[in-house]
Amino acid sequence: MFDMIGNIFKNLGTKPATRCYPLEKREPFKASRGRVKGVEIEKCIFCGICSRKCPADAIRVDRNAKSWEIDPFKCVICGACVEVCPKKCILMDETYTQPSTAKDKLTYIQESKEESQSQAG
Amino acid sequence: MIENVQNISVESLLRYVHDMLFNGYRFITATSVDNGDGTVDVLYHFDKDLEMKHLRITVNKQEEIPSISGIYFGAVLVENEMKELFGLNIKNIVIDYGGHMLLSDDELEAPMARQITIINKDKGGVPQ
Amino acid sequence: MSNKTVIPFGPQHPVLPEPLQLKLVMQDERIVEAIPAIGYVHRGLEKLTETKEFTQNVFVIERICGICSFKHALAYCQGMESLMGIEVPDRARFLRVIWGELHRMHSHLLWLGLLADAFGFESLFMQVWRDREKVMDIMEETAGSRVIISTNQIGGTRRDIAPEMLAKIDSVVNEVKEDVERVEKVFCNDYTVKHRMVGIGVLSKENAKLWGAVGPMARGSGIAEDVRTLGYAAYNELDLEPVVETDGDCYARMKVRLREVYQSVDLIRQAIAKIPDGPIHVPEKGNPNGEVISRVEQPRGEALYYMRANGSKTLDRLRVRTPTFANIPALLKMLPGHQLADVPILILTIDPCISCTER
Ligand code: SF4
Numbered sequence: 001m002f003d004m005i006g007n008i009f010k011n012l013g014t015k016p017a018t019r020c021y022p023l024e025k026r027e028p029f030k031a032s033r034g035r036v037k038g039v040e041i042e043k044c045i046f047c048g049i050c051s052r053k054c055p056a057d058a059i060r061v062d063r064n065a066k067s068w069e070i071d072p073f074k075c076v077i078c079g080a081c082v083e084v085c086p087k088k089c090i091l092m093d094e095t096y097t098q099p100s101t102a103k104d105k106l107t108y109i110q111e112s113k114e115e116s117q118s119q120a121g
Numbered sequence: 122m123i124e125n126v127q128n129i130s131v132e133s134l135l136r137y138v139h140d141m142l143f144n145g146y147r148f149i150t151a152t153s154v155d156n157g158d159g160t161v162d163v164l165y166h167f168d169k170d171l172e173m174k175h176l177r178i179t180v181n182k183q184e185e186i187p188s189i190s191g192i193y194f195g196a197v198l199v200e201n202e203m204k205e206l207f208g209l210n211i212k213n214i215v216i217d218y219g220g221h222m223l224l225s226d227d228e229l230e231a232p233m234a235r236q237i238t239i240i241n242k243d244k245g246g247v248p249q
Numbered sequence: 250m251s252n253k254t255v256i257p258f259g260p261q262h263p264v265l266p267e268p269l270q271l272k273l274v275m276q277d278e279r280i281v282e283a284i285p286a287i288g289y290v291h292r293g294l295e296k297l298t299e300t301k302e303f304t305q306n307v308f309v310i311e312r313i314c315g316i317c318s319f320k321h322a323l324a325y326c327q328g329m330e331s332l333m334g335i336e337v338p339d340r341a342r343f344l345r346v347i348w349g350e351l352h353r354m355h356s357h358l359l360w361l362g363l364l365a366d367a368f369g370f371e372s373l374f375m376q377v378w379r380d381r382e383k384v385m386d387i388m389e390e391t392a393g394s395r396v397i398i399s400t401n402q403i404g405g406t407r408r409d410i411a412p413e414m415l416a417k418i419d420s421v422v423n424e425v426k427e428d429v430e431r432v433e434k435v436f437c438n439d440y441t442v443k444h445r446m447v448g449i450g451v452l453s454k455e456n457a458k459l460w461g462a463v464g465p466m467a468r469g470s471g472i473a474e475d476v477r478t479l480g481y482a483a484y485n486e487l488d489l490e491p492v493v494e495t496d497g498d499c500y501a502r503m504k505v506r507l508r509e510v511y512q513s514v515d516l517i518r519q520a521i522a523k524i525p526d527g528p529i530h531v532p533e534k535g536n537p538n539g540e541v542i543s544r545v546e547q548p549r550g551e552a553l554y555y556m557r558a559n560g561s562k563t564l565d566r567l568r569v570r571t572p573t574f575a576n577i578p579a580l581l582k583m584l585p586g587h588q589l590a591d592v593p594i595l596i597l598t599i600d601p602c603i604s605c606t607e608r
């Protein structure tokens with residue numbers, strides 16, 4: 001019966017185990033799989049390996065239109081695409097995806113030698 | 122590949138399972154595999170001191186299979202599952218959900234079995 | 250004699266983390282019969298695996314269960330490796346043990362918290378979950394994710410753990426062990442806790458075997474069976490003795506899980522001491538062909554994987570028998586004769602994982 005009381009007094013003396021979340025955020029661990037941030041489109045060769053290996057079918061690569069598109073809401077953040085990409089041009093970020101009000105896709109289109117990025121709905 | 126598999130007939134299934142119980146085996150589970158030619162393999166897995174033994178029966182889709190849940194109560198869930206997902210005709214399960222353990226009324230019948238999806242145009246159905 | 254009433258228990262109930270419904274046929278306060286209704290979270294993952302490539306399946310399999318994701322992937326990878334004749338590098342085998350046991354620790358700590366919650370001991374619940382957070386942090390730091398750590402792949406592991414990280418794991422698990430020792434006293438000696446659990450839900454050794462109970466449930470009834478003793482991964486090189494209690498009641502099952510936390514700490518430390526250097530992955534070649542069965546010991550008990558491949562990139566059939574699937578029949582047989590108030594504890598001591606069960 002008194003075992004718990006010991007614990008309770010110990011807890012009273014220490015500071016809370018939780019953080020005041022929005023005010024105080026934990027640094028994300030390095031190498032954490034947070035989200036797929038996007039692709040360095042100028043490096044991409046549109047081989048399509050990433051889209052074939054993706055278990056969630058979240059990536060669409062179009063060789064002719066030179067576009068690379070990811071649906072962040074389908075992505076399960078497994079990191080398989082990042083590993084298989086021969087050019088290592090898919091970027092993984094260690095922060096988590098923020099909530100969003102619309103199911104936007106991230107589209108990148110390679111323009112001849114120029115980089116561009118557009119958000120499509 | 123799998124060791125200790127014994128191919129038996131459907132009629133002798135209950136006898137073999139009784140033997141297993143008599144010899145102190147624990148029932149692990151059963152597995153059904155659609156062979157794609159209208160027959161289904163059902164494997165019953167048993168274990169004694171971490172040594173596995175398997176019984177395999179091969180049945181036609183409509184053939185009656187006796188339930189072993191009267192011998193091993195642990196087979197209740199798996200037999201219901203096979204009945205629903207593969208459309209096997211398992212008789213006399215101790216607790217029979219009549220095909221509604223996992224699936225609801227308007228679902229495709231036997232979704233795990235290989236099948237050609239029939240689109241019912243009159244009802245405006247969509248392919249699954 | 251009064252009439253019988255049927256009380257639905259669940260699918261939404263404060264003690265149930267997942268949707269399981271039990272229809273309890275009651276006579277006064279006593280249960281006469283229990284009938285389960287599952288199917289609330291059936292996702293058809295077995296069917297899904299037939300459409301994905303066998304390498305992609307690892308990611309599907311991991312999502313069968315949130316708590317023991319690593320062990321599911323391990324069972325699948327081991328099956329595939331034996332089908333394709335892949336020899337896994339030594340370092341990968343040890344890494345698998347380390348992550349696997351971390352998973353067992355966090356699962357058991359989660360369960361202990363839930364149990365405390367079920368008998369209404371909120372502060373104990375918080376205490377245990379706070380200690381669990383340390384394990385989760387290691388997981389995120391080493392693997393990149395808290396729960397679905399996704400570090401298994403066919404032929405080895407996807408990530409390595411650096412030596413300084415191994416040293417850190419060693420000290421953190423030791424810390425967790427000390428923390429758990431502190432709450433263990435409460436779990437084992439507290440009057441109210443004992444009052445709720447001793448002698449409740451007794452499962453005899455014979456019945457446990459007959460109804461096919463697995464894992465801590467069987468071990469709580471005196472069956473010394475632990476699939477890890479078969480020596481998959483690197484367990485053959487580690488010192489391992491199944492944790493057994495003989496009483497077969499809720500209290501015994503709780504003690505098994507408590508002691509398994511210590512066992513995991515011990516196994517992790519042994520593995521860290523013995524881990525060899527070397528590669529962590531060998532690439533797979535070709536496609537699998539044939540049938541195989543693979544078993545692993547998950548935190549909740551033995552899981553069985555059956556795979557049939559046909560030499561193409563997709564599998565013919567993948568069957569998963571998860572531990573809760575085997576434990577539910579025993580639960581149904583255990584319930585009759587008990588008071589309604591004992592039902593939450595009884596259900597919890599089988600450590601139900603319904604999304605595993607239905608897949
Ligand atoms: S794998 Fe890499 S290079 Fe190939 S299409 Fe994907 S992003 Fe581009």
Ligand code: SF4
Nearest residue numbers: 054075076078079081
């Ligand atoms: S992280 Fe995984 S799920 Fe997400 S896009 Fe890459 S491969 Fe697909």
